[in-house]
Amino acid sequence: MESDYAIIGGGVVGLSIAWGLLKRGRSVTVLDGDDGSFRASRGNFGLVWVQSKGMNQPRYARWSQESAAAWADHAAELGDATGHDMGLRQDGGLTLFFSEDEMEKTVSDYETLKAKLDGNYPYEILGGNALRREEPHIGPSVIGAILHHQDGHTNPLRLLQSLAQDVRRLGGTVLTGKQITGVEKTDLFRLTCADGTEIRAAKTVLSAGLGAIDLGPKMGFKAPIRPQRGQVLITEKMPKIINRPSLIARQVDEGGIQIGATNEEVDFNDDVTQDGIAHLAADAVNAYPILGKVNLIRSWGALRILSPDGLPIYQESAAMPGAFLVTCHSGVTLSAAHARFLPDWLEGNANAPDLEVFSEARFS
Template identity: 45%
Template sequence: MGTDHIDTLVIGGGVVGLSVGYGLARSGDTVCVLDGSDDAFRASRGNFGLVWVQNKGLGRPAYARWTMQAAREWKALATELQDLTGIDVQLQQPGGISMSFDEKTLSESAGKLAVLGAQLGISYPYEVLDLPSLRRLIPEAGPDVVGAIYCELDGHVSPLRTLRALVQGYKALGGLLVTGVSVDKIEHRAGEFRVRAGDRTFSASRVVLAAGLANRDLAPQVGLSAPVRPVRGQLLVSERVSPFLRYPCHYVRQTGEGVVQIGDSKEEVGMDDGTTLPELARIAARAVRSFPMLANVNLVRTWGALRVMTPDGYPIYEESIECPGAFVVTCHSGITLAPAHSGPLVEWIRTGTEPVEVRDFKARRFDVQVNQAIAH
């Protein structure tokens, strides 16, 4: 049985785990990321690729600040990854659009953002667009659309290119990536963690649990809690079409390759990551209602993936009191938050200086809180 010692062991090789691993390696840590088998349930496979701020954090201003900070740091991260790996993650941040089909919904959305701005003590960066204003930005908007909310901080990336850039960048910085392994047991003795994964044992001074849904079972082994559940999202992808959508919308975006990505659903179906015709039809119909020209575009792929959702929809960031040096990092906005996870969150893991914005996101909040509206 081999034993490898590292400073920090990250369990989970999706966008969240690799963002943390990349930041640790960039800071000089000896890091190993353990990733599961190809058939593992991966939220990263279904990521829509949005860098999204609007509507996030109502009632939780700390999360809104955390998200806004991450979005503002995305350009620097994208540039850094391209310089290091040569991979263009196709970041575009022209602002994002959330369309409405009725005036009541539009008014309610604007009202929520005004409240959020008041909670933050700032003038929230949004604009209410009537249909003529919207069509100046997106002429293809359909007749059923009455208006939209525009937020200048929003954008999108290629999630697959981003994941590939994080992998290559992490390796270029000296990080070790071990794939196809499943963690069986985590032990903590005399300030060291021993992690058994098949016939290998890894020894580390710190361990970061970034394994998505698997965190639910791993966290108690180090005195932590991760009450996460799967929420399925179904997605559709079209053939390549001529550019028409410069601004990403909440459920429709055009990628750098010209295909149109359409989402999504929020389904409580356990560990089923399949697709269903009724839900795909609903998703497609909404997209066509928003952009009638899509009615003549061929779909080439559909798939489902499982989000990692906490009871209130917000992240869990916590260090174990029982096993100091063990951290849990769980969220469902791994793309948006990648700069935060590779930056200030890593500094907390390395130095113990916890960002003010994450202090509200301990799992113990669920001991006194039954539920809140899910943060999208």
């Protein structure tokens, strides 16, 4: 089997790129893992998020803003093609504060970033009363919030499903249950799988999440990424009680309250721990006391894919030109950018986004 592109990894990142390439008429084969693979695409929090990103690297803040701005079209196009509602709401998002000091510090950081972004950082500060007008169920220990108007959230599982569906509709080949055992390049890339499948392609994108830790070095990348566990809770379905998402809780379009998330360095362990979920519950009830009587229905642990500085990596291999590493923590936020802007970079077009700061050169 021969294609213009082989995409290693069929999560939100790989499928977004595949979708964008197919839209430009390229032929694409996506190689995906199995039911038990670590899948951040199945375990994430569903935010389309700008605030607090790129505090030390304005290009990342801008890249997130560009993607967030393209998300409405992205969701609409996928929705029209698949009949699914992506559940996208971009009415702004909240950071909740429990102390004045904490809030002042964050505002000062946001002002610094805002200056670097030529003033494009539309946020406002909500005091306790203003916040409670917006979110009537906020508890007394929350003293205020920052409302950032470029933030929002979506239904990440419907995004995943829609991408999987539409990549196929557009003629992409998706092979599941594949484990890549070898990558070679002569005139074409030759990818071999554990089950004997062999794929040839002119270019290869490595978007395998944590799978890039093993495969990256074989393809000439440093791929210095690591897993970080996030435990997440979800409640029974409720009438609307939370309007805007925050990092503590959001109400998903099906009605459940999603509560996140821990940050734990525990290697490749994606278990749920009692300590983890009890603290998440305590924090959520502290912020929204009404949640105390609400039933927890599910919890899970999923592994973030983190680079040393937390920023994405976009790198073409020096050893294997035509092989690209794409890895990031925020696959949902960046889905629109990966589908709509990244293909120009992969194709080497003149209008390619400038992703220089995201190269592996920064990890020397």
